[in-house]
Amino acid sequence: MSRIELVNTTNLTGAQGEAGQLLEQIHGAFGVVPNMFRAVANSPAALRSMWSAFGALGQGTLEALLGEQIAVAIADRNACEYCLAAHTALGRKAGASAQEMAAAQAGQSDDPKTAAALTFALAVVETRAQIGDADVAAVRAAGYTDGEIVEIMAHVALNLFTNYVNVAFQVPVDFPGVKLRAR
Known part of the structure; x- marks a missing residue:
């Protein structure tokens, strides 16, 4: 409730x-x-x-699928069952397989560019944005422009807000459930 x-x-x-x-x-x-x-x-x-x-x-420059992959990675880190369920469903709707969404939940991808974005987003979350030069250099080396890196940061910020709302207020999940990864 x-x-x-x-x-x-x-x-x-x-x-x-x-x-x-x-x-x-x-x-x-x-x-x-x-x-x-x-x-x-x-x-x-x-x-x-x-x-x-x-x-x-x-309407940004990043593909919708990448936004959903970032969202599930952050949701899992923040133990937000609501966002994990919602963004897994939206990721599947955007064309991802169940395996791709499960990998993203773990912060992983077979695509090196996607993997770099997920690693960067999770570094921002886990360090409360106290990232280092190497974190920015790695995502840039994967092929992201400065504008795209800022857009990844915007996805992180939005997902932190939605995760916090859903976890703090115990909002009932109304999407098909997805299990959080074991910690």
């Missing part, structure tokens, strides 16, 4: 204010309003920020 109220979405057309309008957009994108958005909708400003970030990164 969620530690905070999940905003009722049974009548989106009757929802009030900015949160209602954003929830209508989210419903249009997913066909439902996932519980995470219902939790964040308690703050229209937070919902606007999160939804805008998803939209902006969706």
Whole structure:
């Protein structure tokens, strides 16, 4: 059970204010309003920020699949069952195999460029951004531009927010469950 109220979405057309309008957009994108958005909708400003970030990164230079792989790697590190389930499903929808998503969950990929991005993202998470020159040099050597490296950082920031919301508030998972890796 969620530690905070999940905003009722049974009548989106009757929802009030900015949160209602954003929830209508989210419903249009997913066909439902996932519980995470219902939790964040308690703050229209937070919902606007999160939804805008998803939209902006969706139009970024990195492929959607890489964004989902970053998300599952971070979700596993933060023990966020909600984000792990959601982004595994979205990664599969973006064309990844179950094996590719399981590897990403472990911070791995058979593709060296993807592996470098995952290693970098996890280094940022694990060190609370206290990375070294070698971390940036490694992701750059894998073929990422400075702009793409900043975009990876934006994915990290967005996923930290969503992980923290879901873990702290115990938002009920409404995607097919995925097991966290054993620690």
